[in-house]
Amino acid sequence: MQSALFLYYKNIFGNCVDSEYRDLVSIDPPKEQTFGDFSTSISMALSKRLGRKSMDIAEDICAQLRDNDSFERLEVRKPGFINWFIPQHVLVKYFPQILDDNFGKIDIGEGRSVNIEYVSANPTGPIHAGHVRGAVSGDVLARLLSYVGYRVTKEFYVNDAGKQIEIMACSLYHRYLELFGRSSGELPSWGYPGDYLIEIARKIAEKHGDKFVDKEQSEWLNFFREFAVACIMIDIKKDLADLDVYHDVFSSELELLKNGAVDRVVNLLNDKGLIYNGILQRPRGMDSEEWEKREQPLFKSTAYGDDLDRPLQKSDGSWTYLASDLAYHRDKIERGFDEIIDFWGADHGGYIKRMQAGVSAISSGKKNLKVKIVQLVRLLKDGREIKMSKRSGNYITARDVIDKVGKDAIRFMMLTRRDDASLDFDFTKVVEQSRDNPVFYVQYAYARTHSVIKLFKETFGCEKMPSLGEVDLNLLDMDSDMKLVKVLADWPRQVVMAAKNYESHRIVFFLIDLASAFHFLWNQGKENSYLRFIMPNDLAKTKARMVLLKAVQRVIEFAFDIIGITPVEELH
Numbered sequence: 001m002q003s004a005l006f007l008y009y010k011n012i013f014g015n016c017v018d019s020e021y022r023d024l025v026s027i028d029p030p031k032e033q034t035f036g037d038f039s040t041s042i043s044m045a046l047s048k049r050l051g052r053k054s055m056d057i058a059e060d061i062c063a064q065l066r067d068n069d070s071f072e073r074l075e076v077r078k079p080g081f082i083n084w085f086i087p088q089h090v091l092v093k094y095f096p097q098i099l100d101d102n103f104g105k106i107d108i109g110e111g112r113s114v115n116i117e118y119v120s121a122n123p124t125g126p127i128h129a130g131h132v133r134g135a136v137s138g139d140v141l142a143r144l145l146s147y148v149g150y151r152v153t154k155e156f157y158v159n160d161a162g163k164q165i166e167i168m169a170c171s172l173y174h175r176y177l178e179l180f181g182r183s184s185g186e187l188p189s190w191g192y193p194g195d196y197l198i199e200i201a202r203k204i205a206e207k208h209g210d211k212f213v214d215k216e217q218s219e220w221l222n223f224f225r226e227f228a229v230a231c232i233m234i235d236i237k238k239d240l241a242d243l244d245v246y247h248d249v250f251s252s253e254l255e256l257l258k259n260g261a262v263d264r265v266v267n268l269l270n271d272k273g274l275i276y277n278g279i280l281q282r283p284r285g286m287d288s289e290e291w292e293k294r295e296q297p298l299f300k301s302t303a304y305g306d307d308l309d310r311p312l313q314k315s316d317g318s319w320t321y322l323a324s325d326l327a328y329h330r331d332k333i334e335r336g337f338d339e340i341i342d343f344w345g346a347d348h349g350g351y352i353k354r355m356q357a358g359v360s361a362i363s364s365g366k367k368n369l370k371v372k373i374v375q376l377v378r379l380l381k382d383g384r385e386i387k388m389s390k391r392s393g394n395y396i397t398a399r400d401v402i403d404k405v406g407k408d409a410i411r412f413m414m415l416t417r418r419d420d421a422s423l424d425f426d427f428t429k430v431v432e433q434s435r436d437n438p439v440f441y442v443q444y445a446y447a448r449t450h451s452v453i454k455l456f457k458e459t460f461g462c463e464k465m466p467s468l469g470e471v472d473l474n475l476l477d478m479d480s481d482m483k484l485v486k487v488l489a490d491w492p493r494q495v496v497m498a499a500k501n502y503e504s505h506r507i508v509f510f511l512i513d514l515a516s517a518f519h520f521l522w523n524q525g526k527e528n529s530y531l532r533f534i535m536p537n538d539l540a541k542t543k544a545r546m547v548l549l550k551a552v553q554r555v556i557e558f559a560f561d562i563i564g565i566t567p568v569e570e571l572h
Contacts, residue, residue, distance in 0.1 A: 003106055003492045004094050005038075005086070012070060013040055013082075016061045021046060029490070036073070036083035037486060043080040054080030091485050092473040098551040099468065104492045104558055108499060109150030115332050116142050118343035119240065119247075120157040123232040124168040125194050126397040127239055130345060133423065134374040135398075136414040136564075138343045139245045140504040141372075143562050148499045153337070156247040157328060160229045161254040162321075168192050169225035173212070175201035176224070180210050200231045239398040243407055244564050251331070253324055261327040262319050265362065266297075266312055268330070274300045274361055280311060299326075304357035304365075326358040333363050341370045341502065343419075349373055372502060374419045380426040405430045408565040412439040415508040415563060433571070438512050443568050445515035446556045448522065449549045450569040452533045456546050459534055465550060466543040475544045480521055480531050484548065487517045491555050495562075504563070511559050518552055 006027045014022035024046065030039040043058035050057065058076040065074055072085035097103055118138025121131045142152045159165070171191035175198050177183040187193060204212070204227060212220040233250075240246065256262060269275050278298045298309040299322070312323040332340050340359065344351070352371045359369040379386050379396050386396065401410060409430045416438055417423045433440050453465065476482060491510065498506035525532035533545045553567075560567050 003496075004097060005090070005489060006493070008090070008094075009038060009040075009070070012065070012068065013042055013061065016064050017042065017046065021049070029493075030081065030083050035077060035081075036075070037086045039081050039083045041081055043082065047080065058082050086486070088474065088476070088478045088482055091482060091489070092476075094489070095473055095485065095551070096468050098488050098491075099547075099554055103554070104495045105147060105149075106492055106496055107149035108496060109145060109148050111149060111151060112338040113151045113153070113336065114145055114339040114341060115153045115155055115335070115337040116145075116341045116343070117155040117157055117332075119236075119245070120159065120343075121236065122159045122164055123229045123236065124164055125192060125232065126196060126399060127236050128395045128397055129377045129379055129401055129425070130374070132243065132398045132401060132410060133377050133414045133419075134343045134345065135240055135243060135245045136411050137372065137374055137419050137504055139243075140411070140415060140507070140563050141341070141502055143564060144495070144499050144504055144507065147562055148495060150339075153249060154247045155249045155251060155332075158229070158233065158250055158252045158254075160225075160252055161257055161324070165225055165229065166221070168197075169221055169228055170217075172197050172201055172204075172224050172228050173220060176204055176212065179205045180213055182213055196232070196235070197228070200228055203227075203231065239402065242402050243398070243410060251328060253328070256324060256327050256331070257319070261331060262323050265327040265330045266319075266323060269299060269312075269326075269361060272361065272364075274303065275312070276300065278309065280308075299354075299358065299361075301354050301357035301361070304360045306353045306357040308354075310354050322354060322358065325355060326362060329355070329359050329369065330362050333359070333367055339370065340367060341372065343372045343374055346373060346375045346422075370502065372419050375417075375422045377414075378422065378424045380424055380428075382428045383426065386427075401425075409439050411563055411565050412442070412508060415505045418503070418505050438508070440571075441519075442511045442515040442556070444571060445518045446553065446567050447569060447571045448518070449553045449556075452549055453546060456534055456542060459536060460539060460542070466546055468547060471543050471547050472540060473544055473547065475541045476548060477531060480524055481545065481548060484517045484521050484552070487514050488551050488555050491558065507559050507562050511556065511563075514552070514555065514559075 009027050010025050013025045013027075017025070021042075025040060025042050026045075027038055027040055030036050043054040043061065046052075046057050047054040055076065055078065058080045062074055062076055062082060065071060069087065070090055072087040074082065074084045076082055116138055119127065119131055119135045121127045127135070139154070142154050146152045167190060171187065171193075174183055174187055174191060178198075179201055204224070212223070266275065275297050277295050279293060279295055280298070282293075292315065294315065296315075297312050299312050301310050302308065310320075310322055312320055314320055329340065342355075352373075355371070356369045359367055379401070404427055413425055413430055414423065429437055430439065431437075433444075435441050456462065457464075476485070494506055494510040498504060521531065522533075529535070533542070533549065535542050557567055
């Protein structure tokens with residue numbers, strides 16, 4: 001509906017200007033609702049081109065439209081905005097589109113392919129609450145982009161190589177030795193303390209007995225590393241599945257190293273003249289005695305917008321994280337994705353420029369890496385922060401949160417703030433049935449529509465809902481009902497804005513606004529019988545309002561489908 005209304009008014013204003021300027025017409029809601037339903041800045045776009053004041057152009061355009069009944073009220077505001085309210089007959093004309101299955105599905109993707117990588121947690125233990133936020137944000141963006149016509153591949157990068165994985169394997173071996181009374185004392189301070197390693201150690205002991213006791217590290221390290229990663233990834237996938245999060249591809253860092261992908265990307269950069277031997281400056285805050293001044297291969301990332309050139313190899317000859325990450329992203333590029341989007345944790349903000357530079361260098365400037373930083377989640381209970389989890393050793397796991405409040409509440413609440421803003425998740429509030437709980441507030445609106453429709457059928461003895469053909473939508477109240485219609489009409493615009501800006505939280509914000517508009521109308525009906533959804537003495541108006549309720553249901557269902565939660569017809 002909104003897209004059709006935009007086009008409708010775009011054509012009206014387009015006819016007021018010369019044909020060469022019609023593409024400059026843009027339609028948006030004004031910043032203040034009191035200014036109107038829609039606004040255009042066409043006069044300001046024309047001002048420089050025509051050498052005239054934007055206010056004068058705006059007044060001339062409005063003079064052409066004063067008698068046009070497509071405008072309830074039309075006015076000019078400085079520095080040249082034209083604002084207007086939509087009359088009821090225009091809203092009624094486009095209202096049936098809300099009930100169409102494709103309402104809001106505007107094909108802005110046009111079949112382009114996009115790779116979205118998210119979660120990508122180190123498989124050294126269970127995923128935690130911070131990973132949950134990234135999982136939800138990434139998954140909802142994938143659903144959103146699919147909704148608007150993109151071909152989406154959802155990917156998880158398994159960081160199964162490197163020092164942390166080796167430390168985890170050594171911690172597991174310590175737990176394994178404990179089972180046979182052969183440990184060398186308490187777990188080392190650098191080890192992973194969680195109970196999950198004890199469980200994995202038991203699985204190894206059950207399958208292999210004491211086979212690895214008294215063996216050299218070279219004889220057990222690879223096996224323990226691979227066995228642990230496999231077990232932990234099973235648990236991670238199970239936790240994600242319980243959040244209704246699934247990935248199409250799992251890419252292994254270890255496999256990239258084994259198949260020579262890192263060597264190949266370094267050779268590629270070298271062939272492009274982007275690698276040289278140089279000496280890095282001493283990092284800020286590092287004591288000169290701690291810093292090793294040495295010549296090493298550097299990637300000329302400053303040529304692609306980075307602040308510093310970056311090392312690709314460590315002093316021991318192994319590759320840096322940047323080198324393996326560039327190899328991984330080259331693999332994405334070679335798979336032919338039109339767009340590449342990564343979701344990273346809050347501590348990776350400083351890594352963005354060097355990776356974007358690398359992707360641009362590898363692709364000869366043809367590909368851009370879009371990075372979404374997901375800020376921290378602070379877990380609360382009754383307003384007080386909680387941190388500990390026995391299973392993980394030092395944090396709240398995803399499983400802790402899922403078991404406590406369930407998938408739907410988690411998915412909704414993780415989108416109540418922008419990804420780049422920190423978020424408080426209060427276990428107490430999330431299960432409350434009050435207006436302060438946005439999950440309940442929106443679900444309650446949906447459930448109320450069902451209860452009213454059920455009462456309508458009982459009151460008038462109807463077995464089914466009225467069809468559009470038998471309803472006069474002009475009977476809806478202009479001031480009250482149409483406010484709700486206008487919110488519904490904004491759904492396609494919100495979808496487009498969310499998709500274009502990669503801002504999934506807009507869907508939840510819209511749902512809260514829609515629920516608020518619905519509850520407001522409901523409460524008005526309690527004070528004014530004329531505004532009640534069911535009017536026993538006026539079947540015609542009641543039928544019109546039932547169609548309005550059905551539209552509310554449908555739009556909530558569309559939004560719930562994108563954010564991945566189940567609408568509840570009856571709350572207990």
